[in-house]
Every structure is written in structure tokens, then in C-alpha cells.
């Protein structure tokens with residue numbers, strides 16, 4: 021039994037079946053079904069672990085329809101890590117039932133190879149801009165989504181012509197040398213979908229006299245782990261550990277909540293690996309989410325908005341539920357002169373994006389998104405700010421679909437515009 025598998029089993033048997041997770045679980049609130057909540061999911065997983073029930077295709081929906089949002093931990097007295105149990109259960113599922121070939125190809129051949137990945141994304145970008153549904157054609161490599169792949173075209177309103185890495189060398193103040201050397205971890209979502217956020221991150225730090233080196237990292241590995249391909253996630257993690265070690269950076273900054281959380285978790289992912297365990301632990305301690313870095317190092321910084329506005333904030337699950345980083349982004353927004361901060365009801369509820377959940381489980385995702393949009397309307401904010409590119413895709417789609425006249429932006433864009 022692998023350490024992860026053992027850990028998942030030990031978590032599953034800690035569930036006391038109290039059901040207090042029910043009101044916090046977005047999928048349970050939508051369906052009212054026991055197999056849609058942590059208690060039911062954990063019980064099913066435990067039965068499989070203990071060979072009480074056979075693992076069949078019926079097991080797929082309960083474990084893959086979990087958002088891995090971690091919200092069930094809030095009311096859970098023993099703090100059962102349902103998300104870890106679900107990832108281990110997915111690993112078990114694909115080992116027994118097989119993994120789609122294209123999915124395996126993406127996680128093991130494309131994501132570790134930025135040149136190949138960039139070529140595919142260029143094609144997708146051209147396809148989207150050409151308006152010939154070329155995006156869907158270009159993204160046939162994601163064929164395991166079946167007909168759901170059409171959801172991808174709808175979710176993305178635009179695709180940049182130039183990715184972040186193509187623009188990185190043109191940014192100002194390249195060669196500043198400061199005491200603290202920062203490595204900037206470029207998440208896939210930032211590089212391919214939101215390069216302006218990457219530009220804002222580097223500019224914000226460099227304008228405040230920090231030396232920032234853009235790391236030649238690959239995907240953090242979270243998408244592979246989320247689909248149960250732990251081997252691919254570990255391989256990507258090892259590549260990133262080598263890159264971070266060789267960079268000589270003191271700390272590594274990420275402005276993607278999912279990357280920040282998964283990079284910090286390398287110590288668990290590779291914890292039982294003799295060759296990598298210690299290295300993973302060291303790298304995990306070097307990771308700082310941008311919100312934490314800015315509140316620690318720029319607490320006295322004065323920001324000023326160009327125009328007065330009301331801003332609200334959505335907590336990305338990996339930042340809020342996993343890393344408990346909730347105060348810092350709010351403090352930063354409040355630090356901006358000219359901005360009124362308005363709390364979003366149920367701000368810590370998942371938006372339904374959850375990586376590619378909005379493609380694979382579109383119907384459930386849209387129901388969860390609708391609830392988020394109803395809450396957003398109540399704030400009467402002009403701008404919805406968050407700190408994860410996946411959430412930006414989903415929330416931007418939400419304001420278009422449900423006609424909510426609110427701009428969606430990443431927190432670093434707002435701060436960079438307010439220097």
C-alpha cells in the first residue's frame with residue numbers, strides 16, 4: 021500500500037458520519053444526495069478500501085463529481101481530508117478501470133514539455149480568434165471530455181495572441197539586484213490565458229524594488245493529481261523542484277491560488293520518496309502566495325485607485341479552504357485609497373470552476389455558478405476580484421451568462437493599477 025493510499029484510508033476511517041459537512045458542500049446542496057457529500061463519498065471509498073464493495077463504473081460519479089474544494093473541512097470536527105481521500109480514490113479508479121490515452125498523453129507528454137504545450141496553445145489561440153470553432157478542433161487532444169469539450173469554447177471568451185513567456189523579456193527593470201531574490205512561478209493559466217496578470221505581478225514587485233526572476237517551470241502538477249494521475253503529478257513536481265533549486269531564489273512567488281497550494285504540498289506528495297522527500301520539503305517552505313508576500317512586505321505601501329469604486333472578493337478554494345489565506349487579500353484591497361470593500365455573501369463557496377470541472381461536469385458547475393452570481397448581485401460591486409486564473413475564467417463566464425454588470429479581475433491587476 022502506497023503512503024498516499026494508506027493516508028487516505030486512515031482519513032476515511034476517521035469520519036464519524038455526523039453529517040455536519042452537508043450544509044457546506046456545494047454538490048450536496050445542489051442534489052441532496054448522500055453520494056454527493058463528504059460523508060457518503062468517504063463511506064464509499066472506505067468500503068472499496070476494505071474490499072466490502074467492488075470498484076465498478078458506478079463509483080465514478082461520486083468520486084469525480086467532488087469539486088475537491090475542501091469546504092467540508094469547515095464543519096468537520098475531526099477535520100477529515102475528504103479531498104485527499106477523493107484523489108487517492110481517483111488514482112485507484114484509473115489504475116483499475118484505465119486512464120483515457122489522451123489524458124495520459126496530456127499529463128505525461130504535453131505538460132512536462134512547455135514547447136509542445138505552447139505549440140498546441142498557439143493553435144488553440146489562433147482557432148479561437150479565427151472564429152471558426154477552431155479552438156475545439158485544436159483542443160481535440162482533450163478528447164476524453166467527449167462532447168463536453170464544446171463547453172471549453174463557450175467558457176473562454178478570448179485567447180491572447182501572445183503568452184506571458186513571450187512578453188517576459190520585454191518587461192522593465194530586468195536586472196535589479198536586491199537582498200531578497202524572488203523566483204516567479206508562472207502557472208499555465210497565467211501564461212496561456214491571462215498574461216496581463218503575469219505582467220502585473222512582475223511589474224508590481226519590480227516597481228517596489230524586488231529582484232524577480234521568471235522561472236522556467238512546468239505545470240505544478242495539480243491537474244494530473246486531481247484526475248488521479250499521481251505518477252504524472254510527481255514527475256512534474258520533481259522537474260519544478262530542480263528548477264527552483266537551480267534558480268538560487270530565496271522565495272518563490274505565485275499569484276495562482278491553486279499553484280501556491282499544490283507547490284506547498286510537494287512535501288506531502290513526495291514525502292515518502294527517499295531521493296526527493298527532503299528536497300520537496302525545502303522547496304515547499306520557499307513558496308509564498310502573492311497575497312501573503314504583499315501583506316508581509318508591503319503592509320505600509322499606499323495604493324490609490326484611479327477612480328472610486330466598490331470591490332468585492334471571491335475566495336479561491338485552494339487559497340481559502342486549503343491554505344487559510346483569507347484575511348490577506350481583504351487587507352490588501354482595503355489598503356487601496358478610493359476603494360470601498362464590500363463582502364461577498366458565501367465568498368468562500370466554490371465558483372464551480374474547479375480546474376476543468378466546468379467542462380467535465382458542466383450542468384452541476386453552472387448551478388453552483390448561478391448561486392455565486394446571485395450573491396454577487398447583492399453586493400452591488402463594480403468589480404469582483406479574486407486570486408486564481410481558473411476562478412477568473414469561471415466568474416467572467418458567469419457575469420456574461422447571467423448578465424451581471426461587474427468586471428472580474430485578478431487582485432494583482434487591481435494593485436498594480438493602483439500604485
Ligand code: SF4
Pocket residue numbers: 034035036037038039040041042058059062092095096097098099100102
Ligand atoms: S463532517 Fe466530517 S466526520 Fe462528519 S460526516 Fe462529514 S466528513 Fe465525516
Ligand code: SF4
Pocket residue numbers: 044045046047048056057058061085086087088089090091092093102103
Ligand atoms: S471537497 Fe467540496 S464537493 Fe467534495 S465533498 Fe467536500 S465540500 Fe463536497
